[in-house]
Amino acid sequence: MGRWEPDARGRLAKSAMALYAEQGFDRTTVAEIAARAGLTERTFFRHFADKREVLFYGMEMLRDLLMRAVADAPPSATALDAVGAAFAAAGAVLQENPERVRLRDAIVSANAELRERELIKFAALASAVAGALRERGVREPAASLAAETGVAVFKIAFARWVSEPGQADLPGIIRESMRELRGMLTDRLAEAGVQPSARQDGAGIL
Amino acid sequence: MGRWEPDARGRLAKSAMALYAEQGFDRTTVAEIAARAGLTERTFFRHFADKREVLFYGMEMLRDLLMRAVADAPPSATALDAVGAAFAAAGAVLQENPERVRLRDAIVSANAELRERELIKFAALASAVAGALRERGVREPAASLAAETGVAVFKIAFARWVSEPGQADLPGIIRESMRELRGMLTDRLAEAGVQPSARQDGAGIL
Numbered sequence: 001m002g003r004w005e006p007d008a009r010g011r012l013a014k015s016a017m018a019l020y021a022e023q024g025f026d027r028t029t030v031a032e033i034a035a036r037a038g039l040t041e042r043t044f045f046r047h048f049a050d051k052r053e054v055l056f057y058g059m060e061m062l063r064d065l066l067m068r069a070v071a072d073a074p075p076s077a078t079a080l081d082a083v084g085a086a087f088a089a090a091g092a093v094l095q096e097n098p099e100r101v102r103l104r105d106a107i108v109s110a111n112a113e114l115r116e117r118e119l120i121k122f123a124a125l126a127s128a129v130a131g132a133l134r135e136r137g138v139r140e141p142a143a144s145l146a147a148e149t150g151v152a153v154f155k156i157a158f159a160r161w162v163s164e165p166g167q168a169d170l171p172g173i174i175r176e177s178m179r180e181l182r183g184m185l186t187d188r189l190a191e192a193g194v195q196p197s198a199r200q201d202g203a204g205i206l
Numbered sequence: 207m208g209r210w211e212p213d214a215r216g217r218l219a220k221s222a223m224a225l226y227a228e229q230g231f232d233r234t235t236v237a238e239i240a241a242r243a244g245l246t247e248r249t250f251f252r253h254f255a256d257k258r259e260v261l262f263y264g265m266e267m268l269r270d271l272l273m274r275a276v277a278d279a280p281p282s283a284t285a286l287d288a289v290g291a292a293f294a295a296a297g298a299v300l301q302e303n304p305e306r307v308r309l310r311d312a313i314v315s316a317n318a319e320l321r322e323r324e325l326i327k328f329a330a331l332a333s334a335v336a337g338a339l340r341e342r343g344v345r346e347p348a349a350s351l352a353a354e355t356g357v358a359v360f361k362i363a364f365a366r367w368v369s370e371p372g373q374a375d376l377p378g379i380i381r382e383s384m385r386e387l388r389g390m391l392t393d394r395l396a397e398a399g400v401q402p403s404a405r406q407d408g409a410g411i412l
Contacts, residue, residue: 080390119325141362145387148362152354156347181351184286185391 009047011037016054017100020107025051025114052117055104059121062090063128070132079138083129083150084178091157091170105162126151153177215253217243222260223306226313231257231320258323261310265327268296269334276338285344289335289356290384297363297376311368332357359383 015036019028030051034044048054069086077085094101108114130140130147138146157177161170221242225234236257240250254260275292283291300307314320336346336353344352363383367376 078390116322116326119329120322123325141366141383142386142390144362144365145359145383146390148358149355149387152358153351156350156354159350160347177347177351180348181355182391184284184348184352185388 008037008039008043012039012044012047013054016051017103017107020055021103025107025111052114055108055114056117056121058104059118059125062093063125065090065093066125066129067132070129071135073136079133079136079142079146080149080178082133082136083146084153084175086129087150087154087157088171088174090154091161091174094158095161095170102162105158122151122155149181153181214243214245214249218245218250218253219260219263222257223309223313226261227309231313231317258320261314261320262323262327264310265324265331268299269331271296271299272331272335273338276335277341279342285339285342285348285352286355286384288339288342289352290359290381292335293356293360293363294377294380296360297367297380300364301367301376308368311364328357328361355387359387 012033016028016033019032019036028051030041030044033051033054034041048057066086066089069089070082073082073085108118126144126147129150130143133143133146134140154174157170157174160177161168161173218239222234222239225238225242234257236247236250239257239260240247254263272292272295275295276288279288279291314324332350332353335356336349339349339352340346360380363376363380366383367374367379
């Protein structure tokens with residue numbers, strides 16, 4: 001066996017997920033993960049800092065994708081348009097591999113330490129998105145408000161998607177949740193005498 | 207010295223905060239905190255699970271206050287009205303003691319472990335507020351969306367308030383941030399032909 005291992009990262013991640021699901025995250029060792037993948041512990045640590053990171057390196061890819069999507073939104077897009085479109089794009093990538101994403105979520109949800117780590121990663125995601133918005137010229141606190149709102153909407157939409165069996169459309173649920181929030185925030189407009197038809201038009205744009 | 211210590215909790219909290227500020231959170235021991243308060247370590251542990259909890263028991267009081275405020279909002283209040291009013295009420299309580307609140311924030315911000323703990327407490331706060339909204343008959347995902355949005359707005363408003371010297375009005379900043387988010391979400395309405403005056407009315411109600 002040479003030093004170069006074809007798709008070592010992917011094989012290690014697959015072995016780790018299978019072991020976490022079978023015997024729990026806490027009871028799984030790096031040695032077991034490497035052995036099941038037919039690789040060495042040394043190879044594992046070339047790809048991941050620790051056994052937790054197997055579950056979170058995807059979030060770094062997600063962050064990069066979100067930042068790129070925010071940067072690539074058309075100049076006319078508002079901060080929330082850009083954020084909504086970015087999270088919908090992230091949702092589309094996630095649902096390319098629904099079994100893997102759902103399995104990972106089940107593993108993280110079952111472990112307090114992992115749930116806490118996920119919160120930290122989400123906070124970092126919000127900061128990164130706010131930074132990408134500032135790069136577009138969005139000022140504070142609008143940039144942070146839009147980024148935090150996007151993360152809140154994404155979390156709730158993702159939880160709905162995970163809980164629904166079958167092939168629910170994650171980008172669709174994200175857009176629907178954003179519309180729902182928009183509706184909650186504009187409810188008062190009806191009382192202020194705005195025509196329902198105008199509200200509908202506004203709510204449907206994102 | 208009897209077993210009953212007048213305001214032991216308050217004295218311990220004050221000593222702890224002073225020591226954390228002087229020599230850092232990591233380098234402070236429970237023995238030092240108790241000694242400065244003229245109390246025993248045993249007494250410390252009757253009031254706090256560990257030295258971190260001195261910084262976070264206030265968030266439990268905040269959670270109770272938020273849940274009560276959501277429950278007490280008038281029946282006609284929307285989910286976001288109730289959440290906005292609750293966080294503004296929490297802001298009013300926090301700014302009763304601005305030096306203490308700002309000092310605590312500086313201590314938490316200086317330490318990664320404490321910042322992470324704060325994220326976890328905020329997530330629990332959002333869950334509690336969502337629960338209080340469901341008690342009012344608000345359905346999911348509206349309850350979670352409103353709660354998460356409230357927490358996001360509060361975090362950003364609080365960060366602004368902390369960074370502003372002097373006696374800025376925290377409840378006012380919270381209401382202003384909520385209006386700002388409302389404005390971001392209703393921006394599209396202007397393009398859909400809604401009169402700016404109607405938007406203004408709607409935005410000012412919260």
